[in-house]
Amino acid sequence: MQAVRTLVSDHLPLLYTLVVRAAGPSVDVDDVLGRTVSLVGAGMPGLAEPESFRPWLMGTALRFLWTAEQAANRPGPCGDWPPVVAIDPSDQREEANNAVRWLAPDDRELLSMWWLEASGEVTREEVLAACGLTPTVAENRLRQIEARFEDARTAIRTLGASPPCGPLTTLLQHWDRRPSDRQRRQIARHATDCPTCSGRAADLIPADRLLRGTPLIAPPHALRESLLARCEQVPDPADGSGSTAIVERVRRTAANPWVGNTARIVAVTVAVVLLIISLATYADSRKSRPVPTGVRNSPSASAAALPSGSASARPSTVVSSAIGTPSPLAAGDLTGRRALRSVASPDRYAQVVNRTAFVLPVTSTSPVALRQGATFELVTGLADAKCRSFRVAPGQYLRHFSFRVRVDPDDKSDLFRKDTTFCPRPGATPDSVSFQSINYPDRYLHVRGDELWIDEPDGTAGFRATSSFHVVGGWV
Structure with missing residues (x-):
């Protein structure tokens, strides 16, 4: 139980930062985090290797976030954000935080991952694994998102300028002052072409430099305790001797001064513990792993025997009495x-x-x-x-x-x-x-x-x- 809490506790700031930066205004961030943590407590289904824990964790959170974004009632591609307010131009990180609101949900999710990479919290390999992207696709998408992000920063700086630009005020007279993709492009184009506004964003620090060293956002104490409480659904092992030894190894590693800050090593080791004590089904299947009697191909089956619209179902289940594994059916038996x-x-x-x-x-x-x-x-x-x-x-x-x-x-x-x-x-x-x-x-x-x-x-x-x-x- 303590191993699960340690694993979740160590990664909550990373997880919270990722979701908060990417989530739209209608998304229940607490629910997204709760679902993600519940999967950790349930044994992390879909995690192929313990070394992949961090990408798995972030990718799982993004999937739940994506589902929540789809369910939210968004009137526009950027969501129902509150009206734009003036930002102190001397605080470029605050401008960057507000620029995120001007991006579409898919862009915000990948931007949040890139932000974590730029601040040194994750690696490019972890970004690729979490998002399921190839290096080429990721590079192209990140380049596009960075350009939109810079346009959004320019839009914020231009809107906050004093005195306001007359032609821009006229251009936006019917705008409700809520961030949108259309207005971002419109304002950015104006800032490029207008002699008055073209120098407004001249001192903006490039995003990749600005985001370096950005600290993680600590989740509120009440939320942290609520999420950790959800870890209690993890069952204790029937025989804790093996897992106890690994947990003790985690404790020693964490206590050692020269590796005390290597949270990733601790997380990976604890993930092994979770795989042992939480997924009894998986563990049993890997310990005994009998050869399924239905693995061999049926000589009477033919790959060419594919179903047609008139195909009828044959008996649905043939079970081996030895291990209870369903046996193969004919290739045409697809109903x-x-x-x-x-x-x-x-x-x-x-x-x-x-x-x-x-x-x-x-x-x-x-x-x-x-x-x-x-x-x-x-x-x-x-x-x-x-x-x-x-x-x-x-x-x-x-x-x-x-x-x-x-x-x-x-x-x-x-x-x-x-x-x-x-x-x-x-x-x-x-x-x-x-x-x-x-x-x-x-x-x-x-x-x-x-x-x-x-x-x-x-x-x-x-x-x-x-x-x-x-x-x-x-x-x-």
């Missing part, structure tokens, strides 16, 4: 309650955790909720009868959004129907299947780390394996 077992990692199954799709270990001894999350109802594709959709609950389906797979309710839109429809294609092995997105035909369901995305094939055997699944009988 009814099913589970998707990864070809690349046969002990891992697609499943839903907090409405987001992962590919994680499941065994017959896993909790019922875990087995339920790894069971889907394969139904006729919402956008094409020859394809398939994955129903999670009545009216709720797996869909891709920004290429990440998650669960959403059916909004009856054409876009939703396409986002939830995947067409079976031959997999990497005989009797395995790949699922092609109907509206992004160059992308397939693909296991990225422990997460489920739709990605473009890279032509390698590894991608083929991680985008192929055995369709097996449902766990429940």
Whole structure:
């Protein structure tokens, strides 16, 4: 229990700073942080390696923040911010804090990550891992966001100038003085072209220099205690001998004066403890790890036997009495309650955790909720009868959004129907299947780390394996 509290406590300032800087005015920051901390307490599903804890933590918080931003009722791309007020031009960091309000939600999230990098709190590698970006894409996006951020700083400086510029006042006479993407561009263009305003922002320090050394924002005491209290849901281990030794090692490391400030080492070690004591299911599967009887391919199955609109369901579940692992079905057997077992990692199954799709270990001894999350109802594709959709609950389906797979309710839109429809294609092995997105035909369901995305094939055997699944009988 103390290990969990230590892990969360050490990272709360980083987490709080990331979310507060990126969140819009309608987002419940406490709720986003609470959901993130609850996942830590639940055993950090989706964390492939302990060394990836920090990127996993930040990426999880950004996913919850993104969901909250989507749910918020935003009248414009920048949100329903309070009216713009004059800022003391001598405090350029305060100007920078206010400039964030002029950016769209996606830009604010990546800017918040870049801000942490510029201030030395995270590395570029951690930014890439947390945001799921390639170096090239990240570089291009950061360059664009930095330009918008500088435009926003220029807009703030220009609006706060005294005396005010007459032509600018006329230009903005119908503006409600709330930050918006349109007004940011409009004011920045005016500041470039206007002889009176062109020198207003001449003394602005470049953002990458200004943000260096910016301290983390400490969460309020009440919020900190509330979040730490949520860690108490972590169960104590039945046999603490192994974990106790690791916790003792953490204590010694932290007490040692020459490594006392290496919080990252402590966090990584504690993450190992969490993986041992919190995920009994995962630990058991890795200790015993029997060979699933259903791993071998059925000689009667054919990858060419793909479903058609008239395909009918055969018996849905064939269970091995030895370990309770669902056995492979014929490739055409793609209706009814099913589970998707990864070809690349046969002990891992697609499943839903907090409405987001992962590919994680499941065994017959896993909790019922875990087995339920790894069971889907394969139904006729919402956008094409020859394809398939994955129903999670009545009216709720797996869909891709920004290429990440998650669960959403059916909004009856054409876009939703396409986002939830995947067409079976031959997999990497005989009797395995790949699922092609109907509206992004160059992308397939693909296991990225422990997460489920739709990605473009890279032509390698590894991608083929991680985008192929055995369709097996449902766990429940």
